[in-house]
Amino acid sequence: MGALRIQADFAGGNWGGLFSFQAVAQASLQSGLLALWAGSATVGAKRSSDELAQAAAESTGTLRIAASDDYGTSAMVPVVAAFSARYPACRVELTLGDETIDLASGGMDVAIRVGWLADSSLQARRIGTFRQFMVCGAEFAGRFTAGEPQDLAGLPFVANMALREPLLWQFSRGDDEHGAAVRMQATIAIDATPAVLAAVRAGAGLSVLPDFLVRDELAAGRLVHILPEWQLPSGGIYTVYPAARFRPPKVTRFVEMEME
Incomplete structure (x- = not known):
């Protein structure tokens, strides 16, 4: 029409x-x-x-984080400081200790775990890796000679009781499929990794410590890497969350800063 x-x-x-x-x-x-x-x-x-x-x-509330003494002090404290500066209204509680905290109880938002994860219902994301070194103080290194891992078995050893197996160590070299397993004899046993480092630095004997904890000590010559041509097992660094369908934004932002 x-x-x-x-x-x-x-x-x-x-x-x-x-x-x-x-x-x-x-x-x-x-x-x-x-x-x-x-x-x-x-x-x-x-x-x-x-x-x-x-x-x-994202910038409010309280973010509760758990981490080991060694990695938490050397690597997490700087991240926490940067997070707090970026989100000043978000309070951060960082709990350090080598014992495993139960995240399922609801007390923590996120945990940083170093090593090998046990099977659980938790959600995890690998954020890095680390190596382990057999080390001793510079003065102590002058007291012995060692060409093979077996040569270390009778030497004074500081056992880190925070580990599941603090005395038995598996060495490998190049393409050698079998490597060498050495059981150390503990003259001192300590349940906190930073204290193990302090004992080794004081000349108490050998110990196995993670690279992120001893890197500066080795560079400064205060510690010596024993048998560097032999490798000990490396491990992972993980961010672990309680099982949940939705993750709080403050946790997401913190993990993003870890990866920066």
Whole structure:
């Protein structure tokens, strides 16, 4: 009907009817465009509002972290300091200790675990690796010579009781499939890794310590890497979470900073 009326009006010289239709059509188009723009603006505003709300959620509350004494002190404290500076309204509680904390009890948001994970219902993400070195103090290293791992068995050894098996060590070299297993004899046993380092540095004997803890000591010459051509098992560094469908944004932000 609309199309026929236009043709009739045009044929009869009724230009005003045609112009009136064009004006109405143009007004309708503008109105539709305005409505579309308004809808987009509303969606954009809501998205911005949601992002602001998420940012606010990320920067508030308390983030509870558990880590071992050695890795927590040497690697996690700087990350915690940076996180606190970026999210000043989020309080951080860092609990250090070599005992394994039960995350399922709900007391911690995230744990940093070093070594080999036991099977559990927890969610884990590997964020790094580490090597283990047989080391001793520089002065102590002058008291003996060793060409093979078996030569170390009778030497004074500081056992790290925080480990599952602190005395039996498996060495490997190159393509040697069998390697060498050596059982050390503990003259001192300590249950905290930083204290083991202190004892070794004081000349108490040999011990096996992670690279991230002794790197500076080796570079400064205070410790000596014994049998560097032989390797001990390397391990992983993991971020571990309680099993949950959704992870709090503050935890996600912290893990992202760990990976930076």
